[in-house]
Amino acid sequence: MRDLLSDESFLRRRHLLAFSGGPDSVYLLERLAALYQEDLPRHVELAYVDYHDSPFVEEEERIVLHYQRRYGLSLHRKDVRYVEEKGNFEDWARQERYRFFAEICSRLFLDDVLTAHHQDDAIETYLLQKERNNLPRRYGLAEESRIFGVLVVRPLLFVTKEAIYRFLKERSLPFYEDCTNHDDHTRRNGLRRPWTTQERERFEREIDFRNGEVDRLSSQFATLSKTIPFSFYDSLTEEGRKRLLFFLLQKEEKLSVEKREAKAREVHEFLKRHENGVLKIEQKNIYRTKNSFFFSYPLTSNEYELDVTGPGVYQTPLFRLEVHRPEEFRLSSFPFVVRNARKGDQVESGLLTKDVSLFLRRQKVPFYYREGYPVFLKEGKILFVPFYSDVRDGKVPLTFLWP
Numbered sequence: 001m002r003d004l005l006s007d008e009s010f011l012r013r014r015h016l017l018a019f020s021g022g023p024d025s026v027y028l029l030e031r032l033a034a035l036y037q038e039d040l041p042r043h044v045e046l047a048y049v050d051y052h053d054s055p056f057v058e059e060e061e062r063i064v065l066h067y068q069r070r071y072g073l074s075l076h077r078k079d080v081r082y083v084e085e086k087g088n089f090e091d092w093a094r095q096e097r098y099r100f101f102a103e104i105c106s107r108l109f110l111d112d113v114l115t116a117h118h119q120d121d122a123i124e125t126y127l128l129q130k131e132r133n134n135l136p137r138r139y140g141l142a143e144e145s146r147i148f149g150v151l152v153v154r155p156l157l158f159v160t161k162e163a164i165y166r167f168l169k170e171r172s173l174p175f176y177e178d179c180t181n182h183d184d185h186t187r188r189n190g191l192r193r194p195w196t197t198q199e200r201e202r203f204e205r206e207i208d209f210r211n212g213e214v215d216r217l218s219s220q221f222a223t224l225s226k227t228i229p230f231s232f233y234d235s236l237t238e239e240g241r242k243r244l245l246f247f248l249l250q251k252e253e254k255l256s257v258e259k260r261e262a263k264a265r266e267v268h269e270f271l272k273r274h275e276n277g278v279l280k281i282e283q284k285n286i287y288r289t290k291n292s293f294f295f296s297y298p299l300t301s302n303e304y305e306l307d308v309t310g311p312g313v314y315q316t317p318l319f320r321l322e323v324h325r326p327e328e329f330r331l332s333s334f335p336f337v338v339r340n341a342r343k344g345d346q347v348e349s350g351l352l353t354k355d356v357s358l359f360l361r362r363q364k365v366p367f368y369y370r371e372g373y374p375v376f377l378k379e380g381k382i383l384f385v386p387f388y389s390d391v392r393d394g395k396v397p398l399t400f401l402w403p
Helices: 008-012 023-043 057-071 089-108 119-131 161-170 187-191 197-222 238-252 257-270 356-362 388-392
Strands: 015-018 044-050 075-079 112-114 144-147 150-153 277-280 285-288 292-296 305-308 312-315 319-323 336-340 374-378 381-384 398-400
Touching (some): 057 075
Parallel strands (some): 015 044
Antiparallel strands (some): 144 150, 277 285, 285 292, 336 374, 374 381
């Protein structure tokens, strides 16, 4: 990890520091104070959220106010109270504070939010991700990300927790220690321990490798066409397939993380069968054939009937028909009717297969086109049904608009 605090562009910014008075945020404030010196109040403002979740809140606030006065900084404070109906406390608290941070940055035109996440936090996050078989966009913690539209910067990811404590002890700097950080009943705290240098280096290599794989797959997925062939999907590893489904669901639907994970599992099972099928997701459906699959909004109806009285463009939700001469459709004259194929239809032309439904299957017309596939009638008789290969090759002036 690079030292962002020495980056030239970082030095020019105005920051909002998420400040709790804990050892990590105190350490980061001290590093910023050494960096900006007399200019600190011009470059840094503090944001503090009181969740009223501890009997020791007064001690926490005392530390926060101590550093605010010490450096003459602007302090933005928010009081919130959790109720169980709002879901998981950690998720709720995170939403509350980042909305608060984003509002301050927007109102005061600050450049970013600084958080004091360090190397141990990144390793613990990675180990939790592995243990839970998560498929995150980023393993560990990213140096920069956007939350509620604001740039969030984590400049301490190269610093160990041990180094932070040593720094504070050497300078006798006061800080508030949250007792819940030592509660082994939480899974994160259960993973927390002093890592050796060799272990840290190994974790860093693992994190870098996994993130490289995620970036490679994401770049590959971004170049895919709308229709995904099973030849590509089946060539991926199990993790690669799940990542592709996460990528597609994020692209195609507006779903919460939890709902996206549940739908990804459902789609994963659905795609194990290589045959015609449709699965409803949310607003869209996923359509599966023997060779491929794709997402699309469903057609509201395949029923239509067009009176073609002369040259022109005729359109349904499924296709566009550009009519110049009736002979293009093996008809002698205008007018004629174009409607969707229906059960029991029989063609009156010289085709060997008179049953339209059987003809469409033998022509390998995709199942999702069959109910809306056009047939051409004159005086109530079906005289022409386009060969699907002719439509694909542009030999018939008919273009499918869906999906």
